Amino acid sequence: MKRTFNIAIIDDHFAVRDGYQYCVEKISFVKQVATFESFELYQKSQEVFDLILLDIELKDNNGLDCCKAHKLAGYSTKILMLSAYHDESFIVEAYNNQADGYLFKDAPYEEVVLAFEKVLIKGDKHFNLEAIETIFNHHENSKKNTKLAKVSITKRETEIIHLICEGYSNKEIGAALHRSVTTISKHRYNIMQKFGFHKSIELVNFAIERGIFKTKKIFKKANQS
Numbered sequence: 001m002k003r004t005f006n007i008a009i010i011d012d013h014f015a016v017r018d019g020y021q022y023c024v025e026k027i028s029f030v031k032q033v034a035t036f037e038s039f040e041l042y043q044k045s046q047e048v049f050d051l052i053l054l055d056i057e058l059k060d061n062n063g064l065d066c067c068k069a070h071k072l073a074g075y076s077t078k079i080l081m082l083s084a085y086h087d088e089s090f091i092v093e094a095y096n097n098q099a100d101g102y103l104f105k106d107a108p109y110e111e112v113v114l115a116f117e118k119v120l121i122k123g124d125k126h127f128n129l130e131a132i133e134t135i136f137n138h139h140e141n142s143k144k145n146t147k148l149a150k151v152s153i154t155k156r157e158t159e160i161i162h163l164i165c166e167g168y169s170n171k172e173i174g175a176a177l178h179r180s181v182t183t184i185s186k187h188r189y190n191i192m193q194k195f196g197f198h199k200s201i202e203l204v205n206f207a208i209e210r211g212i213f214k215t216k217k218i219f220k221k222a223n224q225s
Contacts (some may be wrong), residue, residue: 004031005050005120011082012037012059016105020053020082020112027113029121039066049077051120053103056083056090064090068097078119080126091127091134101126153194158212159189164205166214 007024011017017035024033034049034225036042039061042052047136067079078100083090085102094102100119103112103126115126127135153161156177163173174184197203207213 002029003121004029004034004049005116007034007051007053007116008042008047008049009033009035009053010037010039010042010058010063011035011053011055013055016055016082023109023112024053024116029118030116037076039063051078051080051100051116053080053082054079056085056094064097064099067094067099071098080115080119086130088134088137091131095127095131095135099125100130102128104128104130153191153212157187157191159193160184161203161207162213164188164200165207 002031004150007030009017009020009024010023011020011095014037014125016074018039021033021035024030034045034047038058039054054067058066063081067081070077070079077103080101080103081094081099082103082105083094084105101115103115107115107128111128118124118126125186159177160173163176169175170188173179173188174181177184192198192203195206197206204213
């Protein structure tokens with residue numbers, strides 16, 4: 001006999017609750033669907049559900065926090081986060097909070113069915129291609145930033161980075177620091193090699209993000225008095 005599942009939909013907008021209830025009830029392996037406008041009402045119901053379709057932004061709660069607390073408490077109930085947001089921070093936090101998937105509210109019905117099938121029947125997680133790429137890029141950038149944070153730079157290199165960020169040419173940097181263009185070119189090459197950057201804009205963005213460069217100019221061009 002084919003197993004069927006009980007589903008809870010938690011969203012503070014009745015139109016969303018009713019719309020998803022209508023869609024989910026049509027899925028062949030779904031037995032029962034109940035809707036709740038808050039996570040507290042879901043908890044008070046004391047009913048047992050196999051999967052929660054949980055809105056990421058509830059009126060009185062953060063759905064991501066609810067997911068995290070539910071998972072840490074050891075409940076076996078699967079949780080699919082439901083969101084209108086394609087924002088990296090929400091997707092990554094859902095993944096880190098052990099959500100079993102992330103559904104965009106503009107996802108087609110076919111994807112909703114697929115997500116339920118993967119999570120309930122196959123025991124997999126459901127993050128679509130966009131969400132997977134977002135999570136992958138976030139972790140790659142985190143690893144890269146961790147590696148870059150360990151790179152040490154000298155006082156002279158810091159001065160040169162500042163001047164590069166301010167748009168100075170090698171010749172102008174040389175004049176400001178009283179060094180030859182050849183020496184500055186060598187420093188610049190070494191800096192780019194240290195960080196693994198290929199373009200100056202990469203260095204500039206990194207310097208701003210890490211607070212190495214703060215838009216205040218500390219040097220004047222050689223032709224200024």
